[in-house]
Amino acid sequence: MSAISRDDVSHLARLAHIDIPSDQLDHYAQQLDAILEAVATVSAVDTADVVPMSHPVPSTNVFREDVPGPSLTASEALAGAPAVEDDRFRVPRILDED
Amino acid sequence: MSEAVISYDEVLEKFDPVMGLEVHVELGTNTKMFCGCSTEFGAEPNTHVCPVCLGLPGALPALNKIGVESAIRIGLALNCTIAEWCRFARKNYFYPDMPKNFQTSQYDEPICFDGYLDVEIDTDEGRKTFRVNIERAHMEEDTGKNTHMGGATGRIHGADYSLVDYNRAGIPLIEIVTKPIEGAGKYAPEVAKAYVAALRDILRNLGVSDVKMEQGSLRCDVNLSLRRTPQDELGTRSETKNVNSLRSVERAVRYEMTRHAARLLAGERIIQETRHWHEDTGITTSGRSKSDAEDYRYFPEPDLVPIAPSREWVEELRAALPENPAVRRARIQESWGLSDIDMQTLINADLLDLVEEAVAAGVSIEAARKWYTGELSRVANEREVDVASLGITPATLVRIEELIVSGGLNDKLARQVLEGVLAGEGDVDAVIAARGLAVVSDDGPLLDAIKDALAADPSVAEKIASGKIQAAGAVVGAVMKATRGQADAGRVRELLLEHLGVSE
């Protein structure tokens, strides 16, 4: 299992929207390495004949009829929002948007 | 800011265009893809939302059967293979338009793949068919709607911000992606437009979406690259987002061709990026750059079980597909013997379905076309509604035509009958009875009216008797007036001549 690099950590941090100061990248790289190593022990199991699964229940085609159900009211929907304006969620400016 | 471009002719001399078109269509289901919230357009903000589409902790998605069925029907109409087994995947990204922080989409297992759509374009050598190959059509969900607030003048009040309405978040979308469209050459813009138009017709014909480009229920992204010759590898592409009218699709392809060519000729490289289309100026501007490779960390959606459409279900849906619109038009035009212009008139006015229905019910082609393009279009226009919503049934037109043929109605009376039916006065016979509109077929009253007319102007009788038969018109007119249009003009003329002992 190859080691996690500083670049990997900063890439992951960016994807996760977390600020990690550059002097801590090595620290987290080591920690992530250790975690991956621990998880990697499952690869010791021979899975050559096992079909990968994405769901614990061996079932398919679970559908809902196209019939409207109850929705929330705007005030219920917005109850947990940090900021609200005009019945809408107020969020910081979205970068790259014109 | 606009960039350098070169003339279209020069592009064609030096480059070969390759396109890729991605169309997103919003399905017209009653509810969202993964929850029971309504998809109705224009509701108050954040009133069609629930824990599932707001991404609240612990909420679980439940898949809309009609969403899946529509995806399969679209795939079949586009000649695709339908997957025997496929899954949803999470496309992870942080953006406030998706409160879950991921979009439920499909990744390497689309429900439909490997199809094609044949489109027709006008070329220098006449009308030609061009095959557009379809890579895939997959299911996903729409995002919320951001409204950007503040801006340059908003500084005093602090940073600018966005307001988000999640009514649209979770509405079922089907994304239809073409394979690289090669070999279109100078017709690339026309092919792109014809493809989106044909796709729109098919989707409308399937009844899966209202396909309103101006309202965003059909959206097109245009990918374009140039290469020196068709033998070269594909060049770097730009992705122009949200090109939302047929005309714009054509213009955006043309513009990007001239922009790419200018850059390449100047020795610059094309940046792989998304670009924004500006309808007003007809140009694109740079958007997000894709240089720091997008990393959506797709993985199979653990909260939904796989979809395995049985072959019986797929065949059932295939058998119930409506006829392909282009095939149907050609068939109808041929069997009705219409000219291109007559056919186009019906299509443009959206009357083909109605006329076909009337013809199927037994109305003659001529009469059905006449009523729909004439009187009914006029009334619809006056009321500012669609002809279809006037609610005239084929049975009404059948009965009117029967009466015209049997002499019970003439054209003028038929229009009055139609007016009564449109006014909600009942069916054809009820309107005729209530308004007393039947053609007077009893000769007695007609002869009385003829005698009255002759008495009012005795000189006419002499003229006719002396051979000026055209003078009969005045008498016929007077009789028609006296009977409020309820006489058969031909019969009045016969009776008149008989009465005067004149033969034609």
Ligand SMILES: [Zn+2]
């Ligand atoms: Zn919902």
